[in-house]
Amino acid sequence: MGLSLRMRLRGGTKKEIITPVMMSCSEEEEEVTIPSQFQCPISYDLMKDPVIIASGITYDRESIEKWFEAGYQTCPVTNTVLSNLEQIPNHTIRRMIQEWCGSSLGGGIERIPTPRVPVTSHQVSEICGKLSTATRLSDYGACKEMVTKMTMLGKESERNRKCVKENGVGLVLCVCFDAFSENANAVSLLEDIVSLLTWMLPIGSEAQAKLTTTSSFRRLVKLLRNGDQNAAFLVKELLELNEAHVHALTKINGVEKAFLKSILQESTCVNSLISIYNIISVKPETISRFLELDLVTLTVEMLVDSENSVCENALMVLNAICESNKGREEVRRNELVIPILVKKILKVSEKKNLVSVMWKICKSGDGSEVEEALRLGAFKKLVVMLQVGCGEGTKEKVTELLKMMNKVMKMNGFVERSDSSNEFKHVKKPF
Numbered sequence: 001m002g003l004s005l006r007m008r009l010r011g012g013t014k015k016e017i018i019t020p021v022m023m024s025c026s027e028e029e030e031e032v033t034i035p036s037q038f039q040c041p042i043s044y045d046l047m048k049d050p051v052i053i054a055s056g057i058t059y060d061r062e063s064i065e066k067w068f069e070a071g072y073q074t075c076p077v078t079n080t081v082l083s084n085l086e087q088i089p090n091h092t093i094r095r096m097i098q099e100w101c102g103s104s105l106g107g108g109i110e111r112i113p114t115p116r117v118p119v120t121s122h123q124v125s126e127i128c129g130k131l132s133t134a135t136r137l138s139d140y141g142a143c144k145e146m147v148t149k150m151t152m153l154g155k156e157s158e159r160n161r162k163c164v165k166e167n168g169v170g171l172v173l174c175v176c177f178d179a180f181s182e183n184a185n186a187v188s189l190l191e192d193i194v195s196l197l198t199w200m201l202p203i204g205s206e207a208q209a210k211l212t213t214t215s216s217f218r219r220l221v222k223l224l225r226n227g228d229q230n231a232a233f234l235v236k237e238l239l240e241l242n243e244a245h246v247h248a249l250t251k252i253n254g255v256e257k258a259f260l261k262s263i264l265q266e267s268t269c270v271n272s273l274i275s276i277y278n279i280i281s282v283k284p285e286t287i288s289r290f291l292e293l294d295l296v297t298l299t300v301e302m303l304v305d306s307e308n309s310v311c312e313n314a315l316m317v318l319n320a321i322c323e324s325n326k327g328r329e330e331v332r333r334n335e336l337v338i339p340i341l342v343k344k345i346l347k348v349s350e351k352k353n354l355v356s357v358m359w360k361i362c363k364s365g366d367g368s369e370v371e372e373a374l375r376l377g378a379f380k381k382l383v384v385m386l387q388v389g390c391g392e393g394t395k396e397k398v399t400e401l402l403k404m405m406n407k408v409m410k411m412n413g414f415v416e417r418s419d420s421s422n423e424f425k426h427v428k429k430p431f
Helices: 061-069 091-102 121-136 140-156 158-165 169-180 187-197 205-211 214-225 229-241 243-249 255-262 269-282 284-292 295-302 308-321 325-333 337-344 352-364 368-375 378-388 392-412
Strands: 002-010 014-018 029-035 050-052 058-060
Touching (some): 058 061, 121 140, 140 158, 140 187, 169 205, 214 243, 214 255, 255 284, 269 308, 284 308, 284 325, 308 325, 308 352, 325 352, 352 392, 368 392
Antiparallel strands (some): 002 014, 002 029, 050 058
16 A cells, blocks of 8 residues: 555656645646655655664654654654664665656656765764864864854754754854954854854853853954844844843944944844844943934834834834933934824834833923824824723823823814824835
8 A cells, every 4th residue: 555646747757746736637647656665654755864763663754853852752653662762764765765766656756865864963072072173273274164064064954953052062163253253364254153153042151151252242243233144143142141241242342333234234123123122221321322323213214114023123122212311302302203103003013112102202291292193193093002902001001191192182172183104204214
């Protein structure tokens, strides 16, 4: 017995497996039966990388690895407890499958390539040892070779990535990064290390210490300034791991300018906005430095027509800025703030920061902000927010805003406008 599949001719020679929903009457089709010994007992698919486990049963590597990762230590077919979870490549079955694919019995299915053998812990340890030695000797070429080898292993499979990550590579890479961080000719090596580290997080405290030295942070800031999205992500993760990293980073000259440049680039914008938020939250005294670089104008303009994730993080930064008197004053002075906030009330998914910004500038202002929001249609939108539902803290702020607006309506007889788009239609997306 075997699994019967329908095949479709491609270019008169090659064929591909298709499901019924993909088929059309105009295409030439035929049925091919896959022998049961070529099918994985878990997925029932044609095996691409057959391996034998301790019970003697052959499975496709990807399927049996998922079974083990789910916590099972038994054979899916026999249900016997396994003495070990070792997977041995079944070269015989793999060669039979490859021959079958190219034969007339296989219906011309494209030949399955010979899978690469997954990396072992011993091999990873050897690479780490060589990289450590090369780092101590300041041997750039050898370091580059080992880092490139790790990169290639990670690209081959998720299993390789897991093995590399679990065998202490993160620390060795951070030591190497710190050692070459002041070398002007090591940019390519450092970029490769940062790229590797993005899928090794979280890293231990010892590795973090190496990556957050003054020289390492200075190099990360340079990469960030040059638009390196991996550096933007890594810095964001480091700042979220430990507040001490924020204090270390803010000692680097020009770090604020680097972040301001980074938020103008689409690939690094969101991560850099989150980093700015973390910096401001931990060190409120940095707000004045960011204000001098016109952070308010940049974040407000992002709200005009950026995608939702950018808008939400820009609002998060504005909300943090509004924690200070100087920050609220700067935000209130921006003529686009109220029109944009009103327009975005029902458009952003996460409304907490938007409501908080509006509440802070209206509560601390001279009343003109409330009047403007009312004229632009904020009252009805805020009522809808209450009806739809929101968090308790946000609900309290919305209720207070409505009371402010209701008071103005009673005193001055204001009438709401239904749309605020004309107030900032001339503003272009900064990307």
